Structures are given as C-alpha cells and as structure tokens.
Amino acid sequence: MSAVVAEHDHHDEHHDHGPAKGLVRWLITTNHKDIGTLYLLFALAMFFVGGLMALVIRAELFEPGMQFVNPTFFNSMTTMHALVMVFGAVMPAFVGLANWQIPLMIGAPDMALPRLNNMSFWMLVAGVLLLASTLFMEGGAPACGWTFYPPLVLRDCGHALPFAVFSVHMLGVSSIMGAINIIATILNMRAPKMTLMKMPLFVWTWLITAFLLIAIMPVFAGAVTMLLTDKFFATSFFDAAGGGDPVLYQHIFWFFGHPEVYVMILPTFGVASTIIPVFARKPLFGYSSMVYATASIAFLSFIVWAHHMFTVGMPIAGELYFMYATMLIAIPTGVKVFNWTATMWKGAMTFETPMLFSICFVVLFTMGGLTGLMMSVAPTDFQYHDTYFIVAHFHYTLVPASVFILMAAGYFWLPKWTGNMYDERLARFHFWMSAISVNILFFPQHFLGLAGMPRRIPDYAVQFADWNMVSSIGAFIFGFSQLIFLYIVIKTINGGTGEKVTDEVWEDASKHSLEWTLPSPVPYHTWATPPEEVPSEHF
Amino acid sequence: MIDSSGQKNTRLVWILAFVGIAMFGFGYALVPLYNVLCDITGINGKTNAQAVKEVVYQVDKSREVKVEFLTTLNESTPLLFWTQATTMKVYPGQYYTVNFYAKNKTEKTLVVRAIDSVSPGLTKDYFKKTVCFCFSQQTFKPHELKTMPVRFVVSPDLPKQYKTITLSYTFFDNTELSVKK
Ligand code: HEM
Numbered sequence: 001m002s003a004v005v006a007e008h009d010h011h012d013e014h015h016d017h018g019p020a021k022g023l024v025r026w027l028i029t030t031n032h033k034d035i036g037t038l039y040l041l042f043a044l045a046m047f048f049v050g051g052l053m054a055l056v057i058r059a060e061l062f063e064p065g066m067q068f069v070n071p072t073f074f075n076s077m078t079t080m081h082a083l084v085m086v087f088g089a090v091m092p093a094f095v096g097l098a099n100w101q102i103p104l105m106i107g108a109p110d111m112a113l114p115r116l117n118n119m120s121f122w123m124l125v126a127g128v129l130l131l132a133s134t135l136f137m138e139g140g141a142p143a144c145g146w147t148f149y150p151p152l153v154l155r156d157c158g159h160a161l162p163f164a165v166f167s168v169h170m171l172g173v174s175s176i177m178g179a180i181n182i183i184a185t186i187l188n189m190r191a192p193k194m195t196l197m198k199m200p201l202f203v204w205t206w207l208i209t210a211f212l213l214i215a216i217m218p219v220f221a222g223a224v225t226m227l228l229t230d231k232f233f234a235t236s237f238f239d240a241a242g243g244g245d246p247v248l249y250q251h252i253f254w255f256f257g258h259p260e261v262y263v264m265i266l267p268t269f270g271v272a273s274t275i276i277p278v279f280a281r282k283p284l285f286g287y288s289s290m291v292y293a294t295a296s297i298a299f300l301s302f303i304v305w306a307h308h309m310f311t312v313g314m315p316i317a318g319e320l321y322f323m324y325a326t327m328l329i330a331i332p333t334g335v336k337v338f339n340w341t342a343t344m345w346k347g348a349m350t351f352e353t354p355m356l357f358s359i360c361f362v363v364l365f366t367m368g369g370l371t372g373l374m375m376s377v378a379p380t381d382f383q384y385h386d387t388y389f390i391v392a393h394f395h396y397t398l399v400p401a402s403v404f405i406l407m408a409a410g411y412f413w414l415p416k417w418t419g420n421m422y423d424e425r426l427a428r429f430h431f432w433m434s435a436i437s438v439n440i441l442f443f444p445q446h447f448l449g450l451a452g453m454p455r456r457i458p459d460y461a462v463q464f465a466d467w468n469m470v471s472s473i474g475a476f477i478f479g480f481s482q483l484i485f486l487y488i489v490i491k492t493i494n495g496g497t498g499e500k501v502t503d504e505v506w507e508d509a510s511k512h513s514l515e516w517t518l519p520s521p522v523p524y525h526t527w528a529t530p531p532e533e534v535p536s537e538h539f
Numbered sequence: 540m541i542d543s544s545g546q547k548n549t550r551l552v553w554i555l556a557f558v559g560i561a562m563f564g565f566g567y568a569l570v571p572l573y574n575v576l577c578d579i580t581g582i583n584g585k586t587n588a589q590a591v592k593e594v595v596y597q598v599d600k601s602r603e604v605k606v607e608f609l610t611t612l613n614e615s616t617p618l619l620f621w622t623q624a625t626t627m628k629v630y631p632g633q634y635y636t637v638n639f640y641a642k643n644k645t646e647k648t649l650v651v652r653a654i655d656s657v658s659p660g661l662t663k664d665y666f667k668k669t670v671c672f673c674f675s676q677q678t679f680k681p682h683e684l685k686t687m688p689v690r691f692v693v694s695p696d697l698p699k700q701y702k703t704i705t706l707s708y709t710f711f712d713n714t715e716l717s718v719k720k
Pocket residue numbers: 147261262264265307308309326327329330333368369370371372373375376377381384385386390393394397398402
C-alpha cells in the first residue's frame with residue numbers, strides 16, 4: 001500500500017519538470033513517448049543494418065558464380081538479415097508505435113508499467129548486440145537459416161549457436177515484458193468512456209498481438225534451449241542417434257513461427273485501419289468485423305503451423321488438415337481487405353503520402369496473401385517449397401505490407417509528435433521510388449521460384465541469371481530510396497518545412513481518434529486527467 | 540483511482556507472467572505429445588526398441604510379404620555397412636534370420652548406434668524383432684568386422700493391404716556423445 005502511495009507522489013513530482021537533461025534522459029526514461037522514440041530509432045537503425053545485409057546477398061546474386069563473398073558468409077547474411085529484420089526492425093518498430101500511440105489513443109497518462117517498459121527496451125538492445133557480436137567471432141555468425149533447423153544447426157553453427165540462443169532468450173523476455181505492459185495498459189488504463197468496442201483498431205490489433213507474443217515467445221525460447229542442450233549437454237531431443245527426431249524441432253519451431261508472422265502483420269493491419277479512414281474521410285467500414293477478423297486470424301494462426309512442413313513426410317490426413325486450415329485464414333484476411341476497400345469506396349479521398357503507402361499496402365499485401373494461398377495447397381507446395389517463390393511470398397507480405405505501413409505510420413504521426421510537417425513532395429518521391437522498386441525487386445522472384453531456383457544459395461544455374469539481375473537492380477534502387485526516408489525523418493524532427501501543423505494535422509482527424517485532440521507537438525505529459533468524451537464510430 | 544489500478548495491474552501482470560512460464564513448459568510438453576502422436580499414427584515407423592519374446596504363430600502360407608532391407612550410414616559415420624540380402628519373401632508367422640555386416644574403416648574405436656524404422660509406418664506393430672543389433676550401442680575396435688544377425692517375424696494379423704515392408708537401418712556415430720555422457 002505504501003509503495004503505491006510513494007509511486008503516486010513520484011508521479012506528481014514528474015509533472016513539474018520535463019525530461020531529464022542530456023543523454024541520461026534516454027537511459028533512465030520511463031516516459032512512454034521517450035521509450036517509443038527509442039524503439040523507433042533503434043528499429044530504423046536496424047532496418048538499415050538488415051538492409052545492408054540484404055544488399056550483400058543481392059550483390060552476390062547479381063550474376064551467377066561466386067563474386068564477393070564466400071558461401072558461409074553468404075549464408076550468415078541470409079540468416080542474420082532475417083533475424084535482424086524480424087527481431088531488430090519490424091517487431092521493435094511496432095512496439096515503438098504501441099508505446100507512443102496506445103496511451104494517446106486510449107486516454108492514458110503513460111504505459112501501465114513504465115519501469116518495466118524501460119527494461120524491455122534495453123533488454124532488446126542487449127539481445128540484438130549479443131546477436132550482432134557473432135559477426136565478429138571466429139567461425140562467423142550463424143549460417144544455418146533463421147529457422148535454426150537441426151541437424152544442420154547442431155553441426156555447423158559453430159561458436160555462434162550459444163550466443164544466438166541466449167540472444168533469443170533476451171529478445172523473448174523483452175517481447176514478453178513489452179506484451180504484458182501493453183495488455184495491462186489497454187485493459188486497465190482506458191479513459192472511462194473508452195469501451196473495448198470503441199478502441200481504435202490499432203489498439204485492438206496490439207492487444208491481440210500481445211497475447212500472441214506471450215503465447216509463442218516462450219515456446220521459441222524452449223525450442224532453442226533444447227538445441228542448446230542437444231549440442232552441449234548430450235540430450236537428444238532432435239538427435240536421431242539418441243532416439244530424438246529433427247522433425248519434432250520443426251513442429252515446435254513453427255508452432256512459434258507461424259503466429260510470429262502474424263505478430264508482424266496484425267499491428268500492420270491496425271495502422272492501415274487507422275490511416276485509411278482519415279484520408280477517405282469516412283469511418284472505418286465494418287469496425288466490429290475487423291475486430292473479429294483479427295481475433296480469428298490470431299486463433300487460426302495456432303493451428304496451421306505445419307503448412308511450413310508439407311514436404312517432411314506427414315500422413316495424408318495431416319497434409320489435408322493443415323491445407324484446409326491454412327486456406328481458412330484467407331477468409332478473415334479477405335474480410336479485412338474488403339473492409340479497407342469499402343472504407344475507400346465513395347470516400348472523399350486525398351492522396352497524401354501516408355495514404356499512398358496504405359493503398360499500396362492493400363494491393364501488394366493481397367498479392368502476398370494470394371501466393372500464400374497457392375502454397376497452402378499441399379500438393380503444389382511440393383514445387384514451391386524452399387524455392388524463391390516462397391521468398392517472394394513472404395517478402396510481399398512483409399516489405400510492401402509491414403514495412404510500408406511502418407513508413408506510412410511515420411509520415412502519419414511524425415507531424416503530431418514533432419509539431420513539424422514533413423516535405424510532402426520529397427515524401428511522395430520516396431513513395432514512388434519504393435513502390436516501383438519493391439516490385440522490380442520481388443516480382444521476378446516468383447518466376448525464379450517457379451523455375452526452380454532454391455532459396456539460400458550463393459550461386460545458381462545460368463538459366464536464372466536474367467531475373468536475378470533484375471531483382472538485384474530493384475534491390476539497390478529500393479535500398480538507396482530508403483535514404484530519402486531517413487533524410488525526411490531527420491529533417492522533420494529538426495523543424496521540417498517550417499510550416500507549423502495544426503492540432504489535427506489531417507483534416508477532421510480528431511473525429512477518428514483521441515491523439516488529434518491534443519496539441520501539436522504532443523506535450524511530454526498527456527492525459528493526466530482522462531478525456532471526457534471519446535470519438536464514436538459513427539460521425 | 541491510481542491505487543486500485545495499481546493493484547489491478549499487479550494481478551494482471553502475475554497472471555500473464557504465469558501464462559508465459561506455462562507456455563515455456565508447453566514447448567517441452569510438445570516432446571512427449573509428439574512421441575505419442577507418432578506412435579498412434581505410425582509416423583517414423585519405429586519398431587520395437589527392445590527384444591520381444593519369441594512366440595509361435597500359426598504360419599500363414601496363403602500369402603507372401605516382400606521385406607526389403609536398407610542400410611544407411613548417417614553422414615560422417617566411418618563404417619562399411621551392408622546386408623546379406625536386400626529383399627526377402629516371407630510368410631507371415633514364420634521366423635527368419637538375416638545377417639547384417641559392418642566394418643570399422645578407421646584406426647579408432649567407434650561407438651555407433653543403429654536406428655531402425657519400417658515403412659509404411661503403420662506396419663510397425665506387425666514387424667517384430669527378437670534379435671537385433673539395434674537394441675543397444677555397438678562398439679567397434681579398429682578395423683573390426685562384425686556379423687550382426689537380425690531375427691524377425693511378420694505377424695500373421697498384418698492387414699492384407701500391405702504387400703511390401705521396408706526395414707531401414709541407419710548407423711549414427713556416437714563416439715563423441717558417449718564420451719560426453
Ligand atoms: C493468406 C494468408 C497466408 C497464407 C495462406 C500463407 C501461407 C504460407 C505457406 C503455405 C508457407 C510455407 C511455404 C513453404 O515453406 O513451402 C508460408 C511461408 C511464409 N509466410 Fe505465409 N501465408 C500467409 C500470410 C503471411 C503473412 C501475413 C506473413 C507475414 C507477415 C507471412 C509470412 C511468411 C513467412 C515469413 C514464410 C516463410 C518462412 C520460412 O520458411 O522462412 N505469410 N506462408
């Protein structure tokens with residue numbers, strides 16, 4: 001009890017002064033906006049680190065034959081690129097958005113557990129640094145694929161394995177703490193009138209994502225721990241010689257792995273559902289169906305994992321079950337795509353950069369979903385599996401979807417956060433460069449995959465040369481286009497175009513969500529008293 | 540207000556943390572679950588890992604079942620490994636003995652382990668071994684050649700649709716692992 005009172009006093013004290021001065025502010029901060037900023041900047045940095053690795057991959061694949069790197073390093077690059085992008089860039093970026101936006105959107109003064117929040121962030125940094133340290137070790141970074149399949153990983157991952165495993169433990173603890181914090185914030189700190197079914201969709205998707213994270217990150221931690229004990233302590237979970245089974249690993253991994261891809265896409269859906277209505281000047285079409293669709297996608301994500309393993313030799317009944325269950329996911333996903341389209345239908349649309357990215361997301365994500373559906377057909381997946389076709393599939397669902405929506409979110413909320421407007425002309429240029437080059441980069445990979453080019457190889461048969469070259473050219477254009485984004489972000493933080501934005505920033509945005517009723521830039525402390533009224537779904 | 544939300548938070552945090560820990564346990568629980576599932580569905584086709592008692596069956600001379608033998612070496616197991624016969628026609632209910640041979644190619648003592656499986660997996664309950672080198676680890680002295688008999692029976696209640704059973708052995712090099720243990 002007394003601890004609670006002390007906490008209260010501490011809070012009051014905080015109201016009087018702003019952030020601590022200097023760099024220490026960032027180390028000790030418990031302010032949700034500061035931590036959100038930290039997450040976002042860290043994610044942005046990792047986006048460029050992971051991007052650089054991707055360019056190493058694409059440079060090597062520009063032509064057949066070995067050009068720049070040796071095969072092991074090439075494999076390290078594919079492994080590290082995936083890990084850095086998933087755990088270092090996309091997930092932290094969405095946690096950053098959650099930190100900034102959830103309290104603002106539900107009318108809460110901060111996250112429920114501010115100190116835990118600080119710890120989650122620094123744990124993430126430590127985990128990623130630990131992972132990155134393997135790059136400089138003898139034997140190099142893990143080169144066995146981000147999925148860590150045994151027996152390969154037990155034999156060839158060298159010194160890197162224990163570091164990668166401990167890094168996964170840290171990232172897992174960080175995500176779980178973050179998820180607990182988000183759930184506690186959403187369930188306990190909403191403004192009195194903010195009922196669950198009035199929450200903005202971004203908040204809903206994060207609530208569901210947070211539950212996914214708590215359910216799956218421990219399973220992943222368990223799986224890699226089993227790898228560790230198999231390697232160093234003579235257990236034989238996955239070692240056939242000792243009576244184990246490597247296929248078991250795949251089951252455990254994908255029990256985590258499939259929901260994990262939804263951890264990256266559900267908040268994406270949430271942001272898209274927030275941005276599209278604002279620029280269509282209409283309420284979101286089918287709000288409650290969006291909520292139920294999100295929940296059913298999350299539920300289904302737990303029972304479809306073996307669509308990643310159609311080729312391991314499952315009984316026919318298993319193949320059929322996982323095939324139909326996977327196809328089922330297309331239904332709630334289709335509901336969402338329909339709702340976004342219906343929101344735009346007859347809307348008074350304008351095409352500022354956040355909207356451009358969002359529309360591009362709807363179109364290109366649908367393509368990724370479509371190839372997913374193709375691969376969910378078990379007999380045809382035998383052809384697609386482990387080829388560039390699947391590489392094209394998941395990059396369509398991740399790059400022009402999650403990553404584009406993250407950039408849309410940046411353009412959408414940065415003016416609110418900083419009080420400065422970004423350079424719209426340059427931003428549109430960034431959009432068109434990204435939207436065109438992302439297709440040059442990934443579309444040809446469908447052809448390569450269908451023609452039989454395997455994934456994760458540094459060299460390939462000459463018949464694949466043309467499309468690889470096209471893909472690599474697209475990769476370099478895409479990569480360098482992102483420097484425009486970096487430039488715009490830095491410039492906006494430092495004053496932008498000089499034009500001061502209104503509190504609403506976007507026309508009538510305050511009808512959609514609470515944060516637009518606050519001043520721009522958002523003060524360091526907000527919603528000390530919760531808002532009286534909350535936006536209603538119909539206006 | 541802050542007061543009560545603080546208590547609510549604490550409760551929720553403990554519940555959620557508990558769910559997280561339980562899910563860690565669930566990951567491990569998948570291991571026995573998987574083994575049970577494999578056993579029921581015949582995935583992996585694991586036959587008896589311990590010797591079964593030799594019981595006399597009524598021999599079913601009305602049909603013959605083809606039994607195939609595969610000898611495989613897991614990568615980097617330095618043995619030569621072959622069998623006396625690659626296929627055999629057998630009567631269900633009758634006992635047969637077939638010899639397997641393995642030779643150590645190195646100057647070192649090897650500890651190896653053979654893992655067997657049958658295909659189709661669901662025939663595993665009808666394929667019984669009374670003598671097998673796969674029941675325990677095998678130690679090979681430098682360049683030693685071993686003759687390893689396998690005595691087996693296909694039980695007469697094998698469903699009629701199975702005409703061929705493939706028995707596969709894979710030798711794994713456990714020398715390092717056995718040192719660790
Ligand atoms: C309509 C929805 C979707 C369906 C039906 C679907 C189906 C599939 C299937 C069957 C595979 C396995 C292919 C193989 O290994 O042969 C796969 C792989 C993959 N999917 Fe999807 N998918 C869908 C949506 C998504 C989304 C939204 C994401 C991520 C945001 C995603 C990310 C991935 C990733 C990362 C892999 C590859 C994992 C790996 O092997 O490294 N998918 N998908």
